[in-house]
Amino acid sequence: MNRVVVITGASRGLGLELARKFIKAGDKVFGISRTRKHWAAARRSVGSKNFELSCGDMTSEKKVRELLTKIARRARRIDILVNNAGYCGPLARIEKIFPAELMEHLKQNLLSAFLMCKYAIPLMVKQDRALILNVSSMAGTRAVPRLFPYSAAKSGVLALSQSVAKENDGTGLRCLTVCPGGMNTEMRxxxxxxxxxxxxxxxxxxxxxxxxxxxxxIEVLSGGHIVIRHGKITGIFPPPAA
Ligand SMILES: NC(=O)c1ccc[n+]([C@@H]2O[C@H](COP(=O)([O-])OP(=O)(O)OC[C@H]3O[C@@H](n4cnc5c(N)ncnc54)[C@H](OP(=O)(O)O)[C@@H]3O)[C@@H](O)[C@H]2O)c1
Incomplete structure (x- = not known):
């Protein structure tokens, strides 16, 4: 299809599967991961020169800006941005959670997606059409006991998508949230x-x-979200009323 797709967390898990799908459809994929640890396997599994990997911590504003500037210079457009990189720390009751652990979840899941939106929107909103997909979790739609920091960060991702959608209403830029239940990946x-x-x-x-x-x-309205659990779509939700 020749679209320009940017995926964070593209070296393994869901991000890598997304890269494989887009490459198969004929798109150009700029994948980002925090380390190079899984690159060899990822490249083998995708098997295309149209899959380009870059390294960077998406919680670093400087790195996000640098990578997006590089991609914009090369490709001149971003048709689809998938903010997929995420982190889930160990299970713990609220009384046992250190503030630093809460902050780490907010950084890895919410700050990273916010920074990508902040620096990609100015380019994407100028295009006729563009789509931002933020990956949250079922845990972001309702709190999971002993996963409070993760649930809080992922519910923030829903708020991020709703804000991006509303602020860009009337333009060609849409933004929605994907909320998977458990998946068979390294995180799980x-x-x-x-x-x-x-x-x-x-x-x-x-x-x-x-x-x-x-x-x-499958239609998901801008600002809305979709829940995918046990290999089924269990709900498609519109954005909340104004
Ligand atoms: N697995 C589940 O059961 C599940 C359920 C619901 C939602 N989700 C969400 O789905 C998304 C994908 O999950 P997954 O299970 O595929 O994850 P995963 O297997 O742990 O892979 C995470 C990917 O994100 C990258 N990454 C992590 N932090 C990063 C950062 N700060 N900057 C740049 N890249 C970073 C990793 O790079 P490196 O390889 O270099 O570390 C890796 O490519 C996440 O947002 C997750 O929260 C997962």
Whole structure:
């Protein structure tokens, strides 16, 4: 399709599956990850020169600006931005959570997506059409006990999408949130172990739903969100009334 797609957290898990789908559709994908640790495997699995990886911590304003400037210079446009990079720390009751752990969740899940929006919107809003997909979680739609920092950060991601959608209403820029339930990825394995992770939906399935959203086969209104759980779409929600 020749679209320019930027995906954060594209070296593994959901981000890598999304990269595979977009590449298969004929798009150019600029993937970003924090480290180069998984690049060799990611490149092998995508197998295309149209998949370009860059390294950068998306919680760094300087790095976000630098990477987006580089992409804008090269591609001149961003058709689709997927803010997918995220972090979920260990399970703990509120009384046992250190403030630094809460702040880390807010940085990794919310600040990163906010920074990407902040610096990508000026370019994307000038285009006839552009789409920002922010990856939250079911945990962002309702709090999960012992995952308060993650739930709080991911519910902030919903607020971010709603704000971007409303502020750019009447332009060609749309923004919506994808809220997956558990997926069989490293994040889930680290939190709940390999046996539990193997029972979760695949990131391929969730990436397939995202593909249908961008291809307008599934309609999610700008500012709205979609919940994908146990290999099914369990809800599509419009943005809240003004
Ligand atoms: N897995 C689940 O059960 C689940 C459920 C609901 C929602 N989600 C959400 O879905 C998204 C993808 O999750 P996943 O399970 O695929 O994650 P994952 O397997 O842990 O992969 C995370 C990816 O994000 C990158 N990343 C992390 N922090 C970053 C940062 N600060 N800057 C740049 N890149 C960063 C990682 O890069 P490196 O490889 O270099 O570290 C990696 O590419 C996340 O937002 C997650 O919260 C996951």
């Amino acid at each position: 394995r680290e939190l709940f172990g390999a046996e539990d992770a193997a029972k979760q939906q695949t990131p391929e399935f969730v990436a397939g739903v995202v593909e249908q959203i961008v291809d307008n086969k």
